[in-house]
Amino acid sequence: MKRKTTHLLLRYSVIIVLGISATVFISPLLVMLIGSLKPDDKVLIESGSLLAFRPTGASLQNYRDVFRRADFLRYCLNSLYITTTVVVVGLAINSMAGYAFARLRFRGRKLLFAAVTAIMIIPLEAIAVPLFYQVTMLGWRDTYLVQILPFVANAFSIYLFYTFFLELPREFEESAYIDGAGLFRTFFAIILPNSKPVFATVAILTFLSHWSVFLWPLMVTSGERVRPLPLGIAMFYTLPPLQWGDIFAFSVMMVLPVLVVFLLFQGWFVRGVAATGIKG
Numbered sequence: 445m446k447r448k449t450t451h452l453l454l455r456y457s458v459i460i461v462l463g464i465s466a467t468v469f470i471s472p473l474l475v476m477l478i479g480s481l482k483p484d485d486k487v488l489i490e491s492g493s494l495l496a497f498r499p500t501g502a503s504l505q506n507y508r509d510v511f512r513r514a515d516f517l518r519y520c521l522n523s524l525y526i527t528t529t530v531v532v533v534g535l536a537i538n539s540m541a542g543y544a545f546a547r548l549r550f551r552g553r554k555l556l557f558a559a560v561t562a563i564m565i566i567p568l569e570a571i572a573v574p575l576f577y578q579v580t581m582l583g584w585r586d587t588y589l590v591q592i593l594p595f596v597a598n599a600f601s602i603y604l605f606y607t608f609f610l611e612l613p614r615e616f617e618e619s620a621y622i623d624g625a626g627l628f629r630t631f632f633a634i635i636l637p638n639s640k641p642v643f644a645t646v647a648i649l650t651f652l653s654h655w656s657v658f659l660w661p662l663m664v665t666s667g668e669r670v671r672p673l674p675l676g677i678a679m680f681y682t683l684p685p686l687q688w689g690d691i692f693a694f695s696v697m698m699v700l701p702v703l704v705v706f707l708l709f710q711g712w713f714v715r716g717v718a719a720t721g722i723k724g
Contacts, residue, residue: 480692487688506693519676531650542605563599590664601646608642
């Protein structure tokens with residue numbers, strides 16, 4: 445009886461802690477969403493109390509103002525194009541690199557893989573200046589290419605593919621080789637269909653991380669033609685007059701694609717995390 449009571453207390457304690465944690469994380473999103481529906485004069489007045497969660501005078505006017513005051517559609521399409529290209533091309537390159545490290549045997553493989561894993565600890569800020577100098581010399585500034593190419597090959601993505609491919613049974617490849625399949629045919633026809641969880645995990649992580657990149661576009665772009673959403677909202681923040689309702693509306697529309705992608709692929713993401721052994 446005592447053990448059962450202890451178990452129940454532990455269970456309810458965990459539920460309470462998780463509920464409080466969820467509330468802490470969700471509250472800013474709710475404030476942002478509700479604030480985006482309020483008239484601007486109500487946003488700041490009610491922001492310091494529980495009234496921030498009350499949709500006073502709710503309307504879609506702030507969202508209309510965003511499209512009127514900024515070229516939001518262009519920023520959104522730019523971000524979608526840049527991020528999607530990085531994800532798709534990155535999946536192809538990083539998966540083949542991870543497969544090569546996991547399955548192929550060649551001179552210098554361990555040293556090269558050690559170099560790749562070491563790159564994971566180097567932040568973009570550490571190499572931003574020399575990289576900026578390099579792309580300037582190549583004449584790539586203020587283009588889509590300069591926002592895509594430096595992010596296609598990713599050391600962390602290669603590592604995730606590597607750890608996943610190590611766990612795949614070699615019987616898949618051996619049977620393909622017996623049937624006369626070459627290396628590339630084996631990878632695309634046999635390995636790839638059995639690797640959906642890790643592909644989904646890498647795709648989601650890449651999308652989430654690259655959708656919010658701010659420093660690099662700030663350094664390499666100067667016009668609105670190729671400006672992505674993170675830089676767009678920073679520019680929007682400086683436009684007079686300062687309307688917090690409009691800024692909240694811009695933020696909601698910027699976060700929405702990320703939430704949609706995660707909700708659509710969360711099942712694959714969970715399975716991929718378990719398969720690749722990511723530790724939270």
